[in-house]
Amino acid sequence: MSSDLALRVHGLGKRYEIGARPRRYGTLRERIAAAAVRPWRRLTGREPVAGPPTSIWALEEVSFDVRRGEVLGIIGGNGAGKSTLLKILSRITEPTVGEATIFGRVGSLLEVGTGFHPDLTGRENIYLNGAILGMRKAEIDRKFDEIVAFAEVDAFVDTAVRHYSSGMYVRLAFAVAAQLEPEILILDEVLAVGDVHFQKKCLGKMNDVARGGRTVLFVSHNMAAIQRLCTRALLLDRGRVVADGATSDVTGRYLSGGARPAFVAAARTGEPQIVCVMLKDAAGRPLGRPVITAPMVIEIGYVLPQAAPGTCVGIGILTADGAPVFSSDSRDAGVVASGAADEYLARVTVPADTLLAGDFQLAVCLWNERDVLDLQEPALTFSMDPGASPLYQQLARRTGVVQVRCAWKIETTTGVGV
């Protein structure tokens, strides 16, 4: 019955002890001192004052099943419990309650290059790291050449890795890890290594793994990678599963759930400062969800407590995972703002039909020739709605982030020359 199940998680929870004075990591002296005053407390009737809560649930009531061959993305903000979940499933730490059953051999990769020793050579580290990841020596022997070739370190295989560049180091580490062939693979953010060229290679390898019918659990902040690789996603928030389903739905929910529709500075610093950023429509009404067919106005309020001639304002639009789309600043339009000490409101209009539907971040910057005076990155996040755009009539999705109005012409060629 469970033959197509790879993993079953039921009611899993993990509590960490924290508190004002951590109970853990104590010294023997503290233990002994505590034991010594305890009878005293009882005599004088003084009980220790209850402090703030001394434990938190990093994971609570987490239940889900993973079928064989499924590639499950696990997403959520910092502290959502993603790493704790992976650590429990990798058997690095124990759960406090609940149960997980794993059907098959697990290989987990929570970090690239665990156990690498700087004084050992590349060759030696391949064997050491392989053994740490659970590979047999015979297995490593067989794959040795492939690892070296993939890592592109042929000439340096017998050099101590502390002489490696950081790029070579992570390439070698990933190359070893990429040889792991368990039935269930657990991965944490390991794609964030190396240069662009190598990242592509890593993603390609990941694709192979995912397509190879293996079960993969993948934690990442890189939504593009999650969307590309995963067939299903799980959204965690403060230790609980809040969404579980198709990747695009869950990532969408995550990105919009974290949306900050406006920016207001918490306090005045007395320095040149961006005080508020807001999205409005052409009529000046606050905009919750901009539509791609209408212009969008970004209002930026800033203050110059002292005269600051030459101050410029700029915006940058980035995709949800942080890739820049375009930037613009007041000088582009030839606008020279007065630098007198005062409060200002800048209005930037992003024309209609610029961005495609999707999730974006807005960064705002205030600077002069010498310094960045204030930078809010991201000041806010927003989702572009396709609305009634004809672009989205024929096709459910369009790839990319911007639309470009290209000129098209198609003619018949048979009639030419007749």
Add this chain to the structure above:
Amino acid sequence: MTGRLDVATAVTVIRPGRSLHVSPRELWDFRELLYFLVWRDAKVRYKQTVLGALWSVLQPLLTMAVFAVFFGRLARVPSDGQPYPLFAFTALVPWTYFATAFSAGAQSLVGSQQLISKVYFPRLIIPLASVATPIIDFAIAGGLLALMLLWYGITPWAGIFLVPAFALLAVAIALAATLWFSALNVEYRDVRYVLPFALQFWMFATPVAYPASLVPEVWRPLYGLNPMATVVEGFRWGLLGTPAPGAMAAVSLVVVTMALVGGVAYFRRMEGTFADVI
């Protein structure tokens, strides 16, 4: 295709207080990791040193020289009728092993923090590896000891066949002490400061610089409570033909067995929280 895949189809259940407990079979499965950790430590140890593996004999040799001058010559400590340098070195070989293994072992878990928080493997591998690595030095120093026996013209007798048993006892003591102290060290970092003192006291409580025969005969079985005393006296008995440890050995065996069983139990009880606390 590999033997591992049969294990793979097995079902792993993770639940509180159980998932990290290791079967001997799993420990066996990870034997290659043990090998590689020992191999790593042995390799790294003498990289970038001028004298290299010579260090493994230099330490007991120099200690012997100091002992020979101060205890042998000046204080005229008895040596059961043996030449004092040989008498001291015979004890220093197992003692140096024990001291090295124990001090490395007690730090081993804390030193492997990175591995423990990022990779799963039976945690017992770490103390095992740190006790196993200095066996290499132990063997080298043992070779030197053999040369010294030849030099002094000592003819071996049947007792020599029991020396490996005493060496094994030294390894067992080092392992037991390491299990306790490495796990304690994870939670109480005091261990790091206690350790040098503990080792110093322990050495003076062990008949390294003096013979156990200085202890009155009635008390000697009690002396076996320090099992290293038995190891040292056993080495001398087997190689030099000094008085046998006798009842001391019996007491030591009981102590070591208890410490080892208790150490494994304590280690296993604690290992579930290593990754959280370390």
